[in-house]
Amino acid sequence: MNFAAEKKLSRRTALLGGLCLCCVPTRPRAEALSSSQPAAMVEVSPGIHVRQGLTEDATAGNFDAIANLGFIIGRDAVAVIDPGGSLHDGRSLRLAIRARTQLPIRYVVLSHVHPDHVFGAAAFKDDAPIFVGHAELPQQLAARGAFYRDGLEKILGAGEVGEVITPTMLVARDKPAELDLGGRGLVLTAHQPAHTVSDLSVLDKQSGILFAGDLLFVGRTPSLDGDLKGWLKELAALRDSGVRQTVPGHGPPLVPMQDAVAPLERYFTVLRDETRAAIAKGTPIEEAATTLALSERPHWAMFDAYNGRNVIEAYRRLEWE
Amino acid sequence: MKRLLMVALLMVSGINYAVADDEMAEREARWRSVATDIFGERAIEDGSTLLKLKVPEQAMNAALVPISVELIGDRPITTVSVVIDNNPMPLAGRFKLGPAFVRDDIKMRVRVNEYTLIHAVAETDDGKLYAVSHYIKAAGGCSAPDARASADVLARMGKMQLRRERSSDLTQVPTRLLISHPNYSGMQQNASGDYTPARYLERVSVSVGGAKVFDMEGGISLSEDPSIAFSYVPKGDGEVEVKVQDSSAAQFLQHFDALK
Numbered sequence: 001m002n003f004a005a006e007k008k009l010s011r012r013t014a015l016l017g018g019l020c021l022c023c024v025p026t027r028p029r030a031e032a033l034s035s036s037q038p039a040a041m042v043e044v045s046p047g048i049h050v051r052q053g054l055t056e057d058a059t060a061g062n063f064d065a066i067a068n069l070g071f072i073i074g075r076d077a078v079a080v081i082d083p084g085g086s087l088h089d090g091r092s093l094r095l096a097i098r099a100r101t102q103l104p105i106r107y108v109v110l111s112h113v114h115p116d117h118v119f120g121a122a123a124f125k126d127d128a129p130i131f132v133g134h135a136e137l138p139q140q141l142a143a144r145g146a147f148y149r150d151g152l153e154k155i156l157g158a159g160e161v162g163e164v165i166t167p168t169m170l171v172a173r174d175k176p177a178e179l180d181l182g183g184r185g186l187v188l189t190a191h192q193p194a195h196t197v198s199d200l201s202v203l204d205k206q207s208g209i210l211f212a213g214d215l216l217f218v219g220r221t222p223s224l225d226g227d228l229k230g231w232l233k234e235l236a237a238l239r240d241s242g243v244r245q246t247v248p249g250h251g252p253p254l255v256p257m258q259d260a261v262a263p264l265e266r267y268f269t270v271l272r273d274e275t276r277a278a279i280a281k282g283t284p285i286e287e288a289a290t291t292l293a294l295s296e297r298p299h300w301a302m303f304d305a306y307n308g309r310n311v312i313e314a315y316r317r318l319e320w321e
Numbered sequence: 322m323k324r325l326l327m328v329a330l331l332m333v334s335g336i337n338y339a340v341a342d343d344e345m346a347e348r349e350a351r352w353r354s355v356a357t358d359i360f361g362e363r364a365i366e367d368g369s370t371l372l373k374l375k376v377p378e379q380a381m382n383a384a385l386v387p388i389s390v391e392l393i394g395d396r397p398i399t400t401v402s403v404v405i406d407n408n409p410m411p412l413a414g415r416f417k418l419g420p421a422f423v424r425d426d427i428k429m430r431v432r433v434n435e436y437t438l439i440h441a442v443a444e445t446d447d448g449k450l451y452a453v454s455h456y457i458k459a460a461g462g463c464s465a466p467d468a469r470a471s472a473d474v475l476a477r478m479g480k481m482q483l484r485r486e487r488s489s490d491l492t493q494v495p496t497r498l499l500i501s502h503p504n505y506s507g508m509q510q511n512a513s514g515d516y517t518p519a520r521y522l523e524r525v526s527v528s529v530g531g532a533k534v535f536d537m538e539g540g541i542s543l544s545e546d547p548s549i550a551f552s553y554v555p556k557g558d559g560e561v562e563v564k565v566q567d568s569s570a571a572q573f574l575q576h577f578d579a580l581k
Contacts, residue, residue: 139512143466146510151461282486282497284428284550286377286387308381316385316546319499320477 036088038095039069042253045207045245047073047184049100050253051093055220055301058116058155063088067116068249070211071097072204074181077106080129081202081211082249083120086152087162090120094127105129107179109188110167111213111249112196113140114225115148122162132179133167134190134198141166171200191215194231195222195249203243209254210243216260218251221306224313228272229321235265267296275314285315348406348438352454355404355411356440360450365442368451370394372401374441376455380433383462385544389428390441397446401427405542407437408463409508413542414549419533421554423493428550431542432462432506464508467517467545477501479573481563485580494580497550498527500565500573506541522547524566530559530579555579 041049050070058064064085071080071093078097084090097105105127110118112134118141121131145164152161171177171190179186184206191199195214202211214222215234224231238246239261246257274292283291289308297303356365373391380386392398402415413431433439436459442452482499500522507519522539525547534553553561558579565573 142512142514143510146514147461147464147466282484282495284387285385285430285548289381312382312385319482320501320546 036091036095038099039065039089039092041096041100044247044254045204045209048204048207048209048247049073049096050247051096052253053116053250055250057302057305058085058152060156063160064116064119064152064156065089065092066250067114067214068247068251068253069093069120070247070253071105072181072184072186073101073103074184076182077104079107079109079179079181079186079202080105080124081109081247082111082117082213083108083124085116086119086156086160087123088120088156088160090123090162093120094123106181107132107169107186109133109200109202109211110137110165111200111202111211112198113137113144114196114214115152115161117213117249118165119149119152119162121165125165130169131165131167132169132171132177132188132200134200135170135172136190137198137200138166138170140196140198191234192230193227194234195224196226199226199234208243208245210238210241210246210257212238212246212248212260214249216246216248216251216255217264218248218255218260219301220250221300221303222264222267222310223306224271224310228268228314228317232265232268232272235261235268239265263299267293267300270296271310271314272318275311275318279315279319285312288312288315348456351406352438352440355406356442356452359402359404359412360442363450365450365452368441368443368453371396371398371443371445371451372441372453374439374453374455376439376457378458380457380459380462383433383459384465385430386433386457386459386462387428387430388439389426389550391426392424392443395424398424398443399446400444402440402442402444403429403431404440404442405431405433405437406440408432408434408542409506410540410542412538412540414540415538417536419528419535421529421532421534421556423552423554425493425495425552426550428497428548430544430548432465432544433457433459434463434508435460462544463506463541464510467503467505467509467511475503478503479565479571481565481573481575483561483563483577487580492554493552494555495550495552496561497548498525498563500525500547500549500563502545502547502565502567504539504541504543504545504547508541520567520569522565523568524564525549526564527551527553527561529553529561530556532556532559534561 039051053067069082108124108129108131110133171188173190177188187203189201271293278288289311292311375389403413404411438454440452440454480501484497486495505517505520509517511517521541525537527534561577563575
């Protein structure tokens with residue numbers, strides 16, 4: 001075994017959009033591509049299927065299958081809401097769809113720019129769907145896609161990460177759009193800068209269930225890559241939206257809206273207030289990163305991996321507010 | 322069994338030593354080449370009695386790594402340089418210290434592009450160089466897309482803040498200078514997929530009541546919205562003047578009243 005080579009690989013650490021792609025060496029690839037199995041889905045409501053992501057960071061062993069993915073089956077067609085974090089992840093979602101329906105996959109919705117949500121898109125290319133995203137998403141992918149892809153390839157191996165696919169149907173912030181799956185309408189809302197600047201949510205009118213993307217993290221520490229104050233505003237809007245059940249970007253497949261929103265509002269309020277106080281007091285950013293918002297630690301998985309970064313992100317912006 | 326275990330341990334440690342030696346040699350060679358570029362062929366001695374360098378073991382955000390250089394002892398130091406060996410432009414900052422500089426910490430936020438040694442180098446008044454170093458695990462800091470979410474942050478380019486602490490010691494003012502500037506590295510892609518041309522802080526000069534605190538030569542290794550912390554010797558009512566010039570020859574000038 002070549003220890004030097006393995007060390008080189010394992011030395012890579014990349015921060016991808018606030019998501020840690022940690023230092024796990026790539027595993028032998030021989031079995032990887034051939035082993036796509038249908039993803040394990042939960043039918044949270046008739047025709048709405050969700051694959052729960054792992055509470056882990058991307059590793060070669062998990063194919064970046066860390067985000068919640070879903071699809072909705074209408075009378076005439078299927079819509080995918082987040083195609084997955086890698087080619088493998090996208091393929092297994094596609095197999096899960098085909099195990100349930102042969103209807104055309106007409107839409108693939110990309111909820112935002114982060115790698116764990118978009119790099120499975122290429123697995124759906126042959127279906128020739130319409131790729132849908134926030135109006136800001138093409139620019140975001142142009143600026144970050146190659147950077148994310150390089151980082152993820154170092155972990156998963158070349159060829160495992162799908163190409164960057166740019167959406168062609170865009171949703172503007174002030175103009176919600178609607179998709180029709182045949183007697184089943186989906187309302188797409190492009191949000192203000194919050195988790196990222198490209199957050200898009202999908203409401204299934206029939207069930208009233210909202211696919212919130214990473215506007216909602218349940219159980220897993222959220223990663224801040226957009227606008228802390230903006231995110232708090234979007235959370236308040238979700239809380240008051242009348243939507244009762246939601247599929248979060250990370251966490252259980254379906255949760256009551258209030259259960260998802262309340263802990264996030266509490267965490268971000270603590271983060272904002274303690275960061276402001278630290279800036280006012282002159283607490284250095286490196287000290288803030290390890291000392292702020294620690295009262296939240298018992299409430300979140302992977303807290304130590306993300307809270308410090310969230311503090312840094314909040315700090316660097318709030319010092320210019 | 323016990324013997325087998327021993328052999329295994331020896332093998333493992335043997336291999337580890339080999340890796341460590343390789344790496345050490347690689348780091349040393351890189352440092353020699355970088356140091357020659359920056360300081361010429363001058364000898365550089367161990368600086369652990371003059372400088373203390375604080376760097377996180379592992380960065381939380383490679384595009385914003387807070388580091389600090391503490392000046393210790395009492396040998397007169399004229400210049401402090403921070404070098405990030407494996408960055409494409411290794412010299413992160415070279416501070417020529419003036420009479421109003423208080424011999425204490427210099428703190429800054431830097432980008433780290435790959436696992437690397439960071440060096441702090443002091444030049445003493447007799448022209449000798451002394452260095453200390455620290456290894457850091459971080460990657461991607463120079464090519465990380467710029468974090469600015471909206472256009473209003475570009476509008477504040479060149480704006481500055483001087484955050485000063487009121488301490489009981491009237492002979493020095495702990496200060497943090499914040500400069501709003503994207504400090505484009507040239508390695509960041511923009512919304513059209515092109516690389517945004519490098520545009521970074523070349524020079525930052527701080528003086529108080531006409532006395533120099535420092536002149537700093539910058540580079541792409543400084544983070545977006547650079548932050549530099551230091552302490553200065555107040556000069557009565559003398560205001561603090563900060564002059565900044567970036568690599569596109571844009572100049573920014575700001576005055577701050579003496580701390581009352």
